[in-house]
Amino acid sequence: xxxxxxxxxxxxxxxxxxxxxxxxxxxxxxxxxxxxxxxxxxxxxxxxxxxxxxxxxxxxxxxxxxxxxxxxxxxxxxxxxxxxxxxxxxxxxxxxxxxxxxxxxxxxxxxxxxxxxxxxxxxxxxxxxxxxxxxxxxxxxxxxxxxxxxxxxxxxxxxxxxxxxxxxxxxxx
Numbered sequence: 664x665x666x667x668x669x670x671x672x673x674x675x676x677x678x679x680x681x682x683x684x685x686x687x688x689x690x691x692x693x694x695x696x697x698x699x700x701x702x703x704x705x706x707x708x709x710x711x712x713x714x715x716x717x718x719x720x721x722x723x724x725x726x727x728x729x730x731x732x733x734x735x736x737x738x739x740x741x742x743x744x745x746x747x748x749x750x751x752x753x754x755x756x757x758x759x760x761x762x763x764x765x766x767x768x769x770x771x772x773x774x775x776x777x778x779x780x781x782x783x784x785x786x787x788x789x790x791x792x793x794x795x796x797x798x799x800x801x802x803x804x805x806x807x808x809x810x811x812x813x814x815x816x817x818x819x820x821x822x823x824x825x826x827x828x829x830x831x832x833x834x835x836x
Contacts, residue, residue, distance in 0.1 A: 728773035729832050732824075735770045736835045739817060742797070746809050754809065755801045762795050774823070783826045790819035 738757055745754035758764070774787045793815035800808035824830055 728776050729829070731766075731769040731773040732777075732829065733833055733835075734766055735773075735820070736833055738766060739813075739820065740835055742801075743813055743817065746801075746806070746813050749806050751801050751804050751806065751809060758798050758801055760802065761798060762791065767794065777827050777829070778823075780826065783823055786819050786823035786826060790816055790823060793819055 741757045742754045745751070745757065759767070771787075771791070774790075778784050778787055793812050797809060797812035797816050800812050821836060824833060824836060830836065
């Protein structure tokens with residue numbers, strides 16, 4: 664730093680506030696919330712905290728559903744590996760022949776219990792649609808369509824897991 668830049672910064676620091684410029688705050692910026700606004704904000708914070716705690720309680724008491732979702736992670740991992748190796752026979756045996764498979768029904772029951780927002784519901788719907796496409800394309804031995812459907816399924820599931828707050832409960836994501 665040169666003497667000139669030091670002098671300029673000192674002058675700027677001390678003279679701008681004298682002219683109402685720089686780091687001074689207007690009355691509007693420094694205004695304190697009215698008591699009613701403050702109470703509204705406090706109520707909203709309390710409601711949000713209550714919702715979050717209820718949600719955490721549901722998640723913590725859902726060991727059976729978490730197990731179903733862990734099985735889904737395992738199945739998707741095996742299917743992805745098989746599709747990557749272009750082994751659609753193995754992918755088909757892991758998936759089953761339709762969305763009526765027991766593991767899909769269990770996963771959907773977990774989704775039902777643990778889904779609370781419209782955005783989460785949308786991701787579940789997208790996952791189920793992508794899964795149906797995946798099963799269909801694997802059955803038809805279409806590698807390219809299988810890869811596309813698998814990626815769509817995995818993305819929708821991962822997004823749902825994130826939205827639902829379950830990322831720390833599931834292994835292998």
